[in-house]
Amino acid sequence: MAEQLRWVLIIISVIVIGGLLIHGLWSVRKKDRPEVSDNERVEPLQESTPAPSKSFRTEAEPKEATLNERDEPQFGELDFNENEPQIDTSVPETPIEDDLKVVDDLDVKEQSDEESSTQVSDFVIVHIQMPEGLNMQGSKLLPAVNTLGFKYSEEGFFNRHLDPAGQGPVLFRLVNMYNPGTFDIDNMEQFSTAGVSLFMTLPCDGDGLAAFNMLHSAAKKLAVEFGAQILDAEREEMTVERIRQYVEQVRSFSA
Template sequence: MMQELRLVLIVLGALVIAALIIHGLWSSRKERPEKFADKPLGKLKDGEEGGFDEDGIGAVRVIKSNTDKPEEIQRKEPGFHFDDEPAAVDPLFADLKADIEPSSSPVTNEEKDLLFTDAPYADEADDKSTEISEPLPVGESEQEEAVSESPVRQEVLIVNVQSSANDQFQGIDLMNSLEQNGMIHGEMDIFHRHADLSGTGKVLFSAANMYNPGSFPLENINQFTTQGISFFMTLPCYGDAEQNFKLMLQTAQKVADQLGGLVTDDSRNLMTPQRLDGYREQVKSFSEPA
């Protein structure tokens, strides 16, 4: 019973205190506009004569803005903070409000592109890329050289050594004869005569089997046989073409003598003085300057 009574008293006391607080706040708000309300112009003049009003507050002096010197007005730049309510505008700066307020229109993507694109440099880059992509013109001298260059004329001189009748050259005998006359077995499995007898330097002429595949298999040279071999040289050649042809002809004649064969021309006909003159004319046509 006592606890219930105590609880009722506490609740009543809280209600009384809340009522007093609300009444006090309401009274203070009611008195505030009466103290600070705008007074008539006549009362302001009376107050100026006494200096202070009955509340002890001096009269408000109205300062007229000097619009003739706008440069003396210090503009208040907008800050970079955001308030829930807009700040009150001073009457002296009311005319400048439109200048101070920043534009709230959003920036479009096209405007951003214009702001961050440097047009002169972009144009200059385009010009450079255009210049690089254009092919460089070929000089007239280079064109003339390309036209004047013609395929190099080449000829192959062939002298054969054939066995007489239906005889065969034995591989081992043929190899020994070729080596005795300065021929060395080498590239493509055929024999070559080099500028140096040691087997180095440029090839002057070569000797191949007259029949396919044209090679000399050294691993089976004892079983190898053929009815003829072909000496050949290519024009133009290294060194003196006339001396090289003379050396090739002498080598072919020596091999034919050693093996009992015959020297024939590129058509496999017996060599004649007239055909030799034809060979020499071919060689001279490459030896003489054009």
């Protein structure tokens, strides 16, 4: 009997000790956890992890759209229609703005760098201008210039040489008064122009006054042939006084 009572006390002691141990562990863990209410648990979550709101996106999107509309064109607005009339980009026939441009280009080809740096040159320019709305037809212009002794050059101009056969130095030239200033000898039948220009470089080879007389005579014959008007270098009507100025200009380089 005493033996049985001893085993019962041992078992009870073990159970009590085990219960005390479990209770102690539970108490320790409970002390480590802060006691928070349900309301306190929800509020920190809302403050620390705010979900992206719909209003935030709507504020950013309009700003981006405003920048795009101001700084960059929207490609959707560029509507090209093949049937719409297009701007004519072809270059109309316009007079050569600087009459000396063609002259200078030719002068550079004929003179060496040494000659151009030491020799002062000048030009006599005479225009033959058609009345407004009328043109010189190439089919009629070509035989006219050939009759006057002009010879076509590789540069696209008609040259009047000292020798009517086309030999010797060039006395003066005939160019197209309108851009590009040249003639297409192979398509003269389709060619037309509202005017041509005659010019000579001073000093010239041979007798300068004789060369100018030939130039002026050729200008008058072309003007009569096409019903055109003779103009000076400033494209003003040629007068007797202006011709005298040209003569004095030629003489100053012949002395």
